[in-house]
Amino acid sequence: MPDESRGATGASDVPGDAGHDARQAQGGDPFAWTRRARADRQRAGLVRELRPRAAGSPLLDLAGNDYLGLARHPEVTGAAAAAAHLWGAGSTGSRLVTGSTALHAELEADLAEFCGFEAALVFSSGYAANLAALTALTSPGGLLVSDAGNHASLIDGCRLSRAGTTVVPHADPDAVAKVLDGHGGQALAVTDSVFSVDGDAAPLTALAEVCRGHGAALLVDDAHGLGVLGEGGRGALHAAGLAGAPGTVATVTLSKSLGSQGGAVLGPAHVIGHLVDTARTFIFDTGLAPAAAGAALAALRIVRREPERSRRARAAAALLYERLTAAGLRAGRPDAAVISVRAPAPEDAVRWAAECRAAGLQVGCFRPPSVPDGISRLRLTAHAGLSEEQLESAAGTIARTAPPGAR
Known part of the structure; x- marks a missing residue:
């Protein structure tokens, strides 16, 4: 699953030198341009990576959209x-x-x-x-x-x-x-x-x-x-x-x-x-x-x-927001169960998410061109089944691994 769920800018990965691509395709690989496009994305910190998860992943999940904890009910x-x-x-x-x-x-x-x-x-x-x-x-x-x-x-x-x-x-x-x-x-x-x-x-x-x-x-x-x-x-x-x-x-x-x-x-x-x-x-x-x-x-x-599940999801998001902003991070106030935490640059967001993952926490990582404002961020999703202890631990991990410039 890719890091992002959006494609707001409609940016293209196809290089602009169509004549060069056509010449290269003659007698060669007509998809050779994709290698250069990926290299461009690599330099910009925008290469996406598939990470198949195990059925029994030990990571605390703040990335998936299972807000009410029903996917495994x-x-x-x-x-x-x-x-x-x-x-x-x-x-x-x-x-x-x-x-x-x-x-x-x-x-x-x-x-x-x-x-x-x-x-x-x-x-x-x-x-x-x-x-x-x-x-x-x-x-x-x-x-x-x-x-x-x-x-x-x-x-x-x-x-x-x-x-x-x-x-x-x-x-x-x-x-x-x-x-x-x-x-x-x-x-x-x-x-x-x-x-x-x-x-x-x-x-x-x-x-x-x-x-x-x-x-x-x-x-x-x-x-x-x-x-x-x-x-x-x-x-x-x-x-x-x-x-x-x-x-x-x-x-x-x-x-x-x-x-x-x-x-x-x-x-x-x-x-x-x-x-x-x-x-x-x-x-x-x-x-x-x-x-x-x-x-x-x-x-x-x-x-x-069980209507209380929706209330618990909103309460979990509110607690995360409070702890993250108290730590000086630039988090968006959640109106539902999604919290956005801004990163200084795309490569910072990728490293931040990787450090969270290494510490046992799964978070979303959103970068251009998948964000409409061009700002990279961690994207967190609060779940009804998360305990206060888990939420406190998650907020602490995010704050502790924050890159310079995130505050």
Whole structure:
């Protein structure tokens, strides 16, 4: 798994000397340019590395997105195994052919009811859900207004859509209003609910007001809000009173708080029906594996039964933030369960993460071009199951291994 989850800048690794590359390709390796591109990234401290983890890793995890500690919950893994035994290892086809099971339908109904929406549609990933929503809910001549801090999947969805896209400054409803003032046609504002780099929350109430005033729709990616924010973890839109509101659509992932894999779009039933008919990442993709659907369904039932898990995740993030800032580190105040700690440079962030790992602590390492502001940082995720002692130890390790200039 790569260090980063974003691709905000859209930077390319392809060298600019196309003529040289073409000459080199004649009679040689047409992919030779990738060696030079990697060498360039190496010099900039931007080479990524895959680190397969062991099933019983001894590291304290502040990097994964299992916010509620459900990925290994026996009810969740048991449901995954039972679904695989009953339905098979794979869904066997697209959702419109053989890829829809009773589990998919049950999960969609439960997700919609829990989050407060009329209907839901499950996809093979949260990425696919975002691409579906952005390409199927726009049209030529329409307008997408996208927050500068949005996740790579939202950025790519905007690029693939047939609508024009205007990127506005981060978390700025006034900027959204100015763009919409000059557009009289179909428009869709797009934002994360909780931004996955810094962990700050979008001003959803103000954005919804702007959209209503301009006749625009609002699409919110609640990947980092579901399970952590709102009453009993029902998500950021539920917390803002926007769940089920006209003109509002949400996307979620099943791979974070629900500890499984997959994604979903939630909204009015007629919008979901439109996606079934038109969304290419739904129509042409193999359906979510039954094991993942069964696991997500079991996890959702635990979240309903144990709402204190969401409170514990938020409390863990708050404690980490307090300890890190008390140590003089530049940490972002978490609005959910993500904490960002700034590093002086990309190579510093890589070394910092490596020293944490050597000390028994797994942290995320985010660097350009995967961060929208170009600032390298450690990215920490708080989990409901972490004890105060573990959190204190983790904060101490991060502070002790901090590079010069991190404070």
